[in-house]
Amino acid sequence: MSKKYDTPLLDELEKGPWPSFVKEIKKAAKKSERAADELGQVEKSYKTKRGYWKHGGIVGVLGYGSGVIGRYSSLPEEFPGVAHFHTVRINQPSGWFYTTKALREMCDMWDKYGSGLTNMHGSTGDMILLGTNTESLEPIFAEFSSRGWDLGGSGSAMRTPSCCVGPGRCEWANIDTLDINYALTQEFQDELHRPSFAYKFKIKTAGCAVDCIAAIARADLSIIGTWKGDIKIDQAEVKNYAKNGMDINAEIVDMCPTGCMSYDGKKLKIEDEDCNRCMHCIAKMTKALRPGDERGATLLIGSKAPIVVGAMLSWVVVPFIKLEPPYQELKDLIRKILEWWDENGKARERIGEVIEHKGMRSFLEYVGLPPVPQMIKEPRRDPFFFWAEKDLK
Amino acid sequence: MSLPQRKTDIGPPHYKQFLPPVIQKNYGQWKYHEVLDPGTMVHVAESGDKIYTVRVASPRLLSTDTIREISDIADKYCEGYLRFTSRNNIEFLVSDKSKVEPLKKELKDKGYTVGGIGPRVSNVVHTQGWIHCHSACTDASGLVKAMMDELYDYFTTKELPNKVRLAVACCVNMCGAVHCSDIAIVAVHRKVPTIDHGRLANVCEIPTTIASCPTHAISPDPAKKSVKINPDRCMYCGNCFTVCPPIDIHDPENDGVAIVVGGKVGSLRSNPKFSKLAIPFFYNEPPRWPKVVAAVKNILETYARHAKQHERVGEWIERIGWEKFFKLTGIEFTFQHIDDFKFARETFRTAATFKW
Numbered sequence: 197m198s199k200k201y202d203t204p205l206l207d208e209l210e211k212g213p214w215p216s217f218v219k220e221i222k223k224a225a226k227k228s229e230r231a232a233d234e235l236g237q238v239e240k241s242y243k244t245k246r247g248y249w250k251h252g253g254i255v256g257v258l259g260y261g262s263g264v265i266g267r268y269s270s271l272p273e274e275f276p277g278v279a280h281f282h283t284v285r286i287n288q289p290s291g292w293f294y295t296t297k298a299l300r301e302m303c304d305m306w307d308k309y310g311s312g313l314t315n316m317h318g319s320t321g322d323m324i325l326l327g328t329n330t331e332s333l334e335p336i337f338a339e340f341s342s343r344g345w346d347l348g349g350s351g352s353a354m355r356t357p358s359c360c361v362g363p364g365r366c367e368w369a370n371i372d373t374l375d376i377n378y379a380l381t382q383e384f385q386d387e388l389h390r391p392s393f394a395y396k397f398k399i400k401t402a403g404c405a406v407d408c409i410a411a412i413a414r415a416d417l418s419i420i421g422t423w424k425g426d427i428k429i430d431q432a433e434v435k436n437y438a439k440n441g442m443d444i445n446a447e448i449v450d451m452c453p454t455g456c457m458s459y460d461g462k463k464l465k466i467e468d469e470d471c472n473r474c475m476h477c478i479a480k481m482t483k484a485l486r487p488g489d490e491r492g493a494t495l496l497i498g499s500k501a502p503i504v505v506g507a508m509l510s511w512v513v514v515p516f517i518k519l520e521p522p523y524q525e526l527k528d529l530i531r532k533i534l535e536w537w538d539e540n541g542k543a544r545e546r547i548g549e550v551i552e553h554k555g556m557r558s559f560l561e562y563v564g565l566p567p568v569p570q571m572i573k574e575p576r577r578d579p580f581f582f583w584a585e586k587d588l589k
Numbered sequence: 590m591s592l593p594q595r596k597t598d599i600g601p602p603h604y605k606q607f608l609p610p611v612i613q614k615n616y617g618q619w620k621y622h623e624v625l626d627p628g629t630m631v632h633v634a635e636s637g638d639k640i641y642t643v644r645v646a647s648p649r650l651l652s653t654d655t656i657r658e659i660s661d662i663a664d665k666y667c668e669g670y671l672r673f674t675s676r677n678n679i680e681f682l683v684s685d686k687s688k689v690e691p692l693k694k695e696l697k698d699k700g701y702t703v704g705g706i707g708p709r710v711s712n713v714v715h716t717q718g719w720i721h722c723h724s725a726c727t728d729a730s731g732l733v734k735a736m737m738d739e740l741y742d743y744f745t746t747k748e749l750p751n752k753v754r755l756a757v758a759c760c761v762n763m764c765g766a767v768h769c770s771d772i773a774i775v776a777v778h779r780k781v782p783t784i785d786h787g788r789l790a791n792v793c794e795i796p797t798t799i800a801s802c803p804t805h806a807i808s809p810d811p812a813k814k815s816v817k818i819n820p821d822r823c824m825y826c827g828n829c830f831t832v833c834p835p836i837d838i839h840d841p842e843n844d845g846v847a848i849v850v851g852g853k854v855g856s857l858r859s860n861p862k863f864s865k866l867a868i869p870f871f872y873n874e875p876p877r878w879p880k881v882v883a884a885v886k887n888i889l890e891t892y893a894r895h896a897k898q899h900e901r902v903g904e905w906i907e908r909i910g911w912e913k914f915f916k917l918t919g920i921e922f923t924f925q926h927i928d929d930f931k932f933a934r935e936t937f938r939t940a941a942t943f944k945w
Contacts, residue, residue, distance in 0.1 A: 205875060208877060209730075209731055212741075213702065213738060213741045214646065214734055214737035214744075215648040215701070216648060217648040218734075219648075220648055221650070221652070223654045238728075241719035241875075242728070242875040245842075245873045246844075247718075247722065248719075249721065249722060249723040249725075250723060251723045251831075251834035259597055283721065287600060289601050289602050289604045289607050291604055292675075293608055293670070294672065294673075295606070295607050295670060296661075296663050296664050296669040296671070302656075303656050303657055312654070313650060314650075314651050314653065314656065315649055315651070315717075316651050316656070316677065317677065319716065319764040321675075326720075335592055337595055338594070339592065341595045342593035344602045345601065345602060346596075346597075346598065346600050346601060361672070364604075364612055365612060365632050365640060365642070366632070367619035367622060367632070369617065369619075378601070382600045405856035405857065406856075407861070408674075410766045411854075412856075446898075447898060453859060474857050475855070475856060475857050476857040476858045479857060480899065482622055482623065483623075501758075501761075501762060501763035501767075503762050503826060503831075504803045505931060506930065507769075507863055543797065543800070
């Protein structure tokens with residue numbers, strides 16, 4: 197049915213043991229003209245070492261400004277199947293858990309209207325449906341939404357929040373990442389679907405400092421679970437680790453960044469007041485050590501990749517917050533943060549960049565957060581500080 | 590046939606309906622976990638219940654046929670439940686221990702790659718590349734495939750001092766957290782963009798275009814109703830192209846990739862850190878980018894030989910020092926390694942305590 201292409205270069209990428217994306221495109225190409233032409237166009241890119249996708253284009257579904265990314269081939273006559281090849285972002289369930297029933301339903305809908313190619317998943321977390329035309333967008337949305345699925349965020353909007361596996365399958369979850377993620381996604385539906393920000397805003401929720409979701413590097417608001425109080429120690433299990441060959445002094449005590457641990461060959465001791473909760477010891481002795489009982493999260497703000505003025509990691513703004521349903525304090529704080537960003541951000545400026553040029557004080561005062569030493573690595577090195585009128589009293 | 594009634598702003602399906610019964614029952618009550626082998630771990634609940642996870646690699650780009658196939662497998666062994674990880678692995682969630690080995694056997698028989706758990710390489714986070722992105726200056730899926738064919742054993746069997754997170758970004762926008770990965774590939778341009786003045790006047794807003802440049806290299810060109818670029822200031826980031834397509838930065842002859850190393854996101858032992866430049870440039874060599882793959886393997890294996898147990902790549906380099914990193918890896922040090930962007934002075938050495 198579909199046009200066939202010789203793909204000698206891509207065929208090379210079917211060889212070797214690692215799963216091959218070329219095989220995936222070929223599987224889809226058996227059923228879809230779009231996927232077949234995708235294969236042809238990518239082969240051409242491999243030959244000429246350049247891409248053939250035109251720049252963006254505004255497409256979407258009625259009432260939304262987000263969720264669909266327009267994509268057009270710059271070679272529509274040569275590859276008509278990818279003349280339009282839009283991306284549809286479907287908001288993924290918290291933690292990427294699925295039933296096979298739901299996945300099959302998704303596949304049936306996507307085979308009907310799209311290329312049969314997906315990304316499971318995109319960098320923001322969404323289920324990405326890759327390759328459809330403009331006319332199919334409304335039908336796709338109607339079918340998906342009638343079965344309980346919605347679009348994710350794109351453009352200058354709240355991006356689809358994402359989270360780690362959390363209490364679903366991890367003993368280190370200090371917060372209910374799945375529930376927080378779901379609650380925030382629901383709360384900010386309007387901001388997700390109708391872009392009204394200066395630029396993108398990402399929220400990622402990790403249950404602990406291991407940060408399997410890369411929240412600290414990629415989210416404008418990074419929510420990272422932590423605890424207060426003493427690490428719980430099961431000394432019998434410590435003994436078992438030693439018995440089974442772990443060199444507790446070399447692997448645990450000496451690698452503790454704060455030097456708060458000691459081991460005399462019998463008992464592991466922790467000076468919890470000096471612990472910075474980095475998770476090394478807990479992660480290496482899963483049976484013996486567990487986080488303390490008072491659970492909550494640290495909120496950090498501002499991380500992003502290098503465009504435009506260099507990469508940033510998120511900064512601590514709330515050292516500890518209890519996070520329990522309905523998460524009202526967190527929701528209110530996020531609204532305050534968005535408000536400040538809205539008032540001060542220029543076009544295409546992420547919140548971290550705005551904090552850099554307006555100053556952290558301006559941000560903290562507006563959103564109502566007091567200065568605390570946990571926010572900094574060290575105090576400033578220069579004497580060029582601002583005094584506000586109220587500081588002079 | 591009429592379409593079903595569309596609904597708006599309903600958000601995603603509630604996650605709870607997708608959790609296997611054993612997870613529903615023991616939600617938030619997990620006690621500990623153990624890695625049983627490179628592709629299997631078990632989580633044990635306070636109640637004594639267990640859930641086994643079998644992890645397989647995916648090429649991220651999945652056809653609906655493959656998703657149906659993994660669904661069939663999950664029906665057979667996992668009561669119809671599975672999940673994906675933040676690094677695009679597929680995880681089969683098994684509540685019946687007796688099904689773990691048969692599942693692994695069937696996966697291997699069907700050609701799936703089981704592994705990625707513990708101190709090794711997990712799946713590679715990457716971007717769209719030539720498959721679907723307008724700003725790509727290399728492919729991403731192809732680089733990942735070529736690299737992981739070579740590093741396959743580090744996913745399936747071989748152990749490293751700690752986990753090593755690889756990533757590929759097909760341009761400096763870095764949709765894939767390359768900026769905080771252990772070893773990562775990022776595609777870069779090397780030439781000042783060309784401007785289609787005729788189109789620019791019709792398509793672009795000039796103040797926005799000027800404002801998009803982080804180094805203030807763009808200024809108005811009133812005679813042409815366009816803009817001009819000061820080549821001495823341009824660092825080829827491509828941000829101007831993103832806001833104004835007639836400014837074309839693609840150059841197949843001069844585009845290629847850089848390798849950065851030493852980043853991490855977790856706080857274990859040392860704080861999260863950015864990746865730093867190891868090798869500034871390789872030409873694009875599709876379909877298999879042999880020089881890039883060899884360079885990544887060299888860095889990975891140098892780390893594997895020299896790092897202490899539990900040290901991540903960045904921690905190892907910080908302990909031995911960058912001068913020794915270049916020596917051990919045999920990577921040539923060039924002017925590009927010395928920063929000349931913002932905050933460059935933070936990276937210059939301020940003591941005579943270096944190593945020879």
